[in-house]
Amino acid sequence: MIGVTMYSNPISELSQHQLVEQHGALVKRIAYHLISRLPHTVDVNDLIQAGMIGLLDASHQYKASQGASFETYAGIRIRGAMLDEIRRNDWAPRSVHRKAREIAEVMHQLEQQLGRNPLDQEIARAMDIPLEQYHQHLHDASGHQLFSLDDLTDNQLSFDDSLDSNQGSPEELTENSRFEHALAQAIDTLPERERLMMNLYYHEELNLKEIGEILGVSESRVSQIHTQTMVRLRSKLRDWLQ
Numbered sequence: 001m002i003g004v005t006m007y008s009n010p011i012s013e014l015s016q017h018q019l020v021e022q023h024g025a026l027v028k029r030i031a032y033h034l035i036s037r038l039p040h041t042v043d044v045n046d047l048i049q050a051g052m053i054g055l056l057d058a059s060h061q062y063k064a065s066q067g068a069s070f071e072t073y074a075g076i077r078i079r080g081a082m083l084d085e086i087r088r089n090d091w092a093p094r095s096v097h098r099k100a101r102e103i104a105e106v107m108h109q110l111e112q113q114l115g116r117n118p119l120d121q122e123i124a125r126a127m128d129i130p131l132e133q134y135h136q137h138l139h140d141a142s143g144h145q146l147f148s149l150d151d152l153t154d155n156q157l158s159f160d161d162s163l164d165s166n167q168g169s170p171e172e173l174t175e176n177s178r179f180e181h182a183l184a185q186a187i188d189t190l191p192e193r194e195r196l197m198m199n200l201y202y203h204e205e206l207n208l209k210e211i212g213e214i215l216g217v218s219e220s221r222v223s224q225i226h227t228q229t230m231v232r233l234r235s236k237l238r239d240w241l242q
Helices: 016-035 044-061 070-088 094-114 120-126 131-144 149-156 159-163 170-188 192-203 208-215 219-236
Strands: none
Touching (some): 094 120, 094 131, 094 219, 131 219, 170 192, 192 208, 192 219, 208 219
């Protein structure tokens, strides 16, 4: 891929055709990574279309002085545009959202009582439901709504702040730094298998099937574990997200 420094004209002056030609593969890569955790009713072409809009927006907003390459800047804009598209078309019934919030609340209460991460069985017992039903709630949530680390960071960190630490007031920068620290601490306190899943999914960028082969569980179970991990992180960061 051609680097930004090789362009003779600013990114904003590139034609739409040139942008698609040079960065279309990035849009598709992000779209197919996201689609792997979404229901079959979501059309990857819709994500690609939203991503292309994000790419065009990035071409107009990019400033080399922000300290990030155009590919890095555009990647965040593209992913954000796709997440916005998913949120706008959120098809999840209210009961799914309500149950996810209930699970997060029970997790928080049990963690306070036990001084550790509660087990699946303990969460189900506290909710007074069979373990199979608890897993079904996780399955419903993973099948209807995107639960993502991007959602957690998007709730707290502005886009420009995440790229340029020189922007924003001292108070905002301090607050963002504190949240990043809190998020890192929350991830460190996750159960070992959930930390491994996070690393494989977000850092190694493996898909659910590949992660399942490593963990020795089904692809569907990995999806449940991912959703449970996101709910657990929300419960740990509840003071920040409220």
